[in-house]
Amino acid sequence: SQQGEEDPQALSIQEGENATMNCSYKTxxxxxxxxxxxxxxxxxxxxxxxxNEREKHSGRLRVTLDTSKKxxxxxxxxxxxxxxxxxxxxxxxxxxxSYQLTFxxxxxxxxxx
Amino acid sequence: xxxVTQTPKHLxxxxxxxxxxxxxxxxxxxAMYWYKQKAKKPPELMFVxxxxxxxxNESVPSRFSPECPNSSLxxxxxxxxxxEDSALYLCASSQDSSGxxxxxxxxxxxxxxxxxxx
Numbered sequence: 158s159q160q161g162e163e164d165p166q167a168l169s170i171q172e173g174e175n176a177t178m179n180c181s182y183k184t185x186x187x188x189x190x191x192x193x194x195x196x197x198x199x200x201x202x203x204x205x206x207x208x209n210e211r212e213k214h215s216g217r218l219r220v221t222l223d224t225s226k227k228x229x230x231x232x233x234x235x236x237x238x239x240x241x242x243x244x245x246x247x248x249x250x251x252x253x254x255s256y257q258l259t260f261x262x263x264x265x266x267x268x269x270x
Numbered sequence: 271x272x273x274v275t276q277t278p279k280h281l282x283x284x285x286x287x288x289x290x291x292x293x294x295x296x297x298x299x300x301a302m303y304w305y306k307q308k309a310k311k312p313p314e315l316m317f318v319x320x321x322x323x324x325x326x327n328e329s330v331p332s333r334f335s336p337e338c339p340n341s342s343l344x345x346x347x348x349x350x351x352x353x354e355d356s357a358l359y360l361c362a363s364s365q366d367s368s369g370x371x372x373x374x375x376x377x378x379x380x381x382x383x384x385x386x387x388x
Contacts, residue, residue, distance in 0.1 A: 202376030260312035
């Protein structure tokens with residue numbers, strides 16, 4: 158079953174601009190992760206933010222988490238053509254037990270050179 | 271070695287064939303996963319292996335049969351598939367596994383096997 162819902166479904170920007178993608182989810186989480194997928198191949202893990210964290214940075218990526226609104230955002234600064242890909246948020250359910258990812262529908266990002 | 275290797279990359283099979291997908295990792299990860307991804311859709315979990323034992327089967331039809339021969343290998347045996355089973359099959363592994371409660375690392379995915387059932 159899918160938990161996350163990304164917004165927008167598709168985003169087209171010029172190289173150098175910032176890209177913001179949002180993710181909403183429905184149930185309590187242990188953590189939320191963002192992944193990138195190029196051309197329908199394997200997914201690459203970008204960043205993990207725990208439920209008790211509010212913001213996290215990694216290079217040009219900034220992720221925020223608002224557990225009261227059950228939402229997260231991914232900001233890519235100074236975008237490059239190589240950032241063109243689909244981006245998925247994925248949640249891990251709260252509580253003890255299973256480490257399994259449930260993916261949202263994804264945002265397709267196109268960065269125009 | 272920080273990779274998950276999946277073979278084959280592409281597979282075309284008839285509905286009466288038996289084939290297997292293979293996944294291998296040498297990172298010492300004790301949890302491994304199979305996901306199915308249809309075009310323009312997110313990946314959907316099929317199976318979870320934790321310490322070589324099947325811990326989750328997401329109501330997957332019996333024509334898909336997983337196997338974990340050892341901690342580095344994960345197979346998915348396919349038999350009597352339908353055309354609607356055509357999809358990208360992704361294998362992943364993780365350093366964290368179920369029961370730990372505290373998950374610090376993401377999954378490492380393979381490049382997938384593009385399966386076409388004719």
